[in-house]
């Protein structure tokens with residue numbers, strides 16, 4: 573991790589400015605009847621999980637350009653995750669992907685203890701073939717026409733649950749690439765039936781205090797049809813499986829312009845929203861840094877979450893799911909965690925009483941203006957103060973750069989090759 577003295581020195585140089593900015597914002601918010609301390613407390617309590625797979629440089633199907641000091645294996649990845657949390661105090665947990673992160677659970681537990689991190693949802697992977705694997709997933713996994721292939725995919729998911737159980741995880745996220753590239757290639761209805769039958773068997777293997785998340789995605793790798801293509805299919809799955817099954821919304825898995833915040837509201841209404849994969853996108857599942865393309869949409873998602881806070885049974889797993897092709901992944905994950913936390917704080921300062929009034933009176937203009945007033949408020953001093961009070965960094969990226977962490981680990985970590993394209 574980063575030497576605490578470096579963080580202290582970096583913070584010392586910024587504390588006076590931050591105090592002035594914080595006080596000024598506090599007075600401005602007070603005029604609007606908002607207590608800045610309450611917002612800071614909310615910021616401090618907020619957390620989002622880092623995806624282990626986001627710590628390495630991703631790639632496209634054309635190329636991968638790895639940087640210096642890439643993590644080699646899950647233990648290095650957890651070290652990088654610990655640095656992200658040390659600097660932001662916003663990422664207390666990590667989401668693992670099996671088999672990419674497969675390791676002795678006792679060693680994973682030990683590393684988590686050493687780094688102070690916890691494990692969020694486990695992710696299974698039946699969208700790739702692994703070396704030595706008996707049956708191929710080229711034509712599907714949990715919904716494959718061949719029962720032995722389905723069996724293998726079910727067994728893999730049960731193994732993910734078992735690993736997760738040993739390291740304190742409480743959920744399994746299932747995303748499959750199953751689908752078809754051509755009309756007629758598969759029976760749309762029978763394929764879905766086979767998928768459900770496999771999921772029933774995984775569901776039966778869940779410990780009592782676990783949940784299973786169904787993650788939908790409109791297309792890719794399948795280009796004509798996808799088994800769990802949309803939130804409707806995902807909701808059907810969660811409702812059919814039972815109480816422990818919920819839906820996971822990856823922001824990048826929708827057609828352009830889809831109203832994701834409305835999906836969020838509907839799934840909460842159904843008691844079936846389990847969590848998120850946060851990222852941003854311009855065209856498809858671009859997996860860009862959260863809040864860098866459409867920050868207003870991220871805010872609107874959090875606006876629904878804050879409005880519906882306190883709904884019975886609502887317990888969300890906030891996770892990031894990104895791929896960093898041209899930036900240092902640690903920096904991108906820092907930025908993303910801060911942007912997600914920013915959207916949460918901005919949504920927390922919406923004047924809900926005024927908004928309800930405008931909605932009652934059908935005052936569309938003022939209702940929209942009420943949301944924009946919150947979105948336009950620069951809450952950076954709140955985020956920075958939350959970090960300072962937790963001994964994290966007022967400016968996490970600048971502090972990370974000052975620490976020369978990447979150069980240091982580059983000396984110890986063998987350079988990874990750019991061979992092979994990236995993945996999802």
Ligand code: LRH
Nearest residue numbers: 695747787822857893996
């Ligand atoms: C699929 C996905 C899913 C995978 C991850 C690597 O596009 O979003 O969550 O597990 O990417």
Ligand code: MN
Nearest residue numbers: 787822849893
């Ligand atoms: Mn995802």
Ligand code: MN
Nearest residue numbers: 822824857996
């Ligand atoms: Mn994705």
